[in-house]
Amino acid sequence: MPRISDTPRILVEDVHKHFKLRHTHSIKETFVAAMRRKQLTSEFQALDGVSFDIGEGEAVALMGFNGSGKSTMLKLISGVLRPDEGRILTRGRIAGLIEVGAGFHPDLSGRENVYLNAAILGMSKQETKEQFDSIVEFSEIEKFIDTEVKHYSSGMFLRLAFSVAIHTHVDILLIDEILSVGDEPFQKKCLARIRELHSQGKTLVVVSHDLNMVSDLCERGILLQDGKIRFDGPSKDAVERMRA
Numbered sequence: 001m002p003r004i005s006d007t008p009r010i011l012v013e014d015v016h017k018h019f020k021l022r023h024t025h026s027i028k029e030t031f032v033a034a035m036r037r038k039q040l041t042s043e044f045q046a047l048d049g050v051s052f053d054i055g056e057g058e059a060v061a062l063m064g065f066n067g068s069g070k071s072t073m074l075k076l077i078s079g080v081l082r083p084d085e086g087r088i089l090t091r092g093r094i095a096g097l098i099e100v101g102a103g104f105h106p107d108l109s110g111r112e113n114v115y116l117n118a119a120i121l122g123m124s125k126q127e128t129k130e131q132f133d134s135i136v137e138f139s140e141i142e143k144f145i146d147t148e149v150k151h152y153s154s155g156m157f158l159r160l161a162f163s164v165a166i167h168t169h170v171d172i173l174l175i176d177e178i179l180s181v182g183d184e185p186f187q188k189k190c191l192a193r194i195r196e197l198h199s200q201g202k203t204l205v206v207v208s209h210d211l212n213m214v215s216d217l218c219e220r221g222i223l224l225q226d227g228k229i230r231f232d233g234p235s236k237d238a239v240e241r242m243r244a
């Protein structure tokens, strides 16, 4: 679905993000390196002046090879990380499926985590209560819903996290490679649900190395290389550039 309105849902303006890389592993090494006046850390530019905007109802794939800055970009949009320079504005409720199980408390049961996660995503207790059966049914982990989530497999985490996210009233859904954790039938079910949300006008930003899947799901592709945008246009063309 193309953009529905001209007011962007996500605005990224000249964003820079760097990380400090440590070159020592222990206190002893740090001490020796400091005595020899060796550099203890160096700066790594993960994103280097990235700008784009994403309109309401767009589905955009962030593409690029390993280490190109895709996940960092998604974390910045979700607010998990802050840019060092530039700014990011978002409009509407965001649900980020970025790290499997992030936001889940290991000592709480699946049921308690559903309420906790839904509250984080802005749902009231009553709203969650009304959606609870449907959340659990979609996740297909009914049997384990009262088990502490520290005993869950990564696939079970994903099922519950994904199910909560798609049952909340979000405007923007951020998805990072997360579908690869689920088994094939669940992946298909999630994809069908994501397409449905897209057809309802939700904005999607997807990171995946499954180029066929993302170019099929998303009409636009932003190709990152060494923290810079190399291409922004039709996703099929972005894939061609990656494969060239």
Ligand SMILES: Nc1ncnc2c1ncn2[C@@H]1O[C@H](COP(=O)(O)OP(=O)(O)OP(=O)(O)O)[C@@H](O)[C@H]1O
Pocket: 019, 020, 021, 044, 046, 064, 065, 066, 067, 068, 069, 070, 071, 072, 073
């Ligand atoms: N917390 C961190 N500390 C130091 N370096 C980091 C940190 N997070 C990311 N980086 C570095 O930033 C670069 C971009 O990482 P990012 O995870 O955004 O890449 P990516 O495009 O998502 O890669 P992949 O396809 O492998 O998931 C990488 O070189 C990574 O090592």
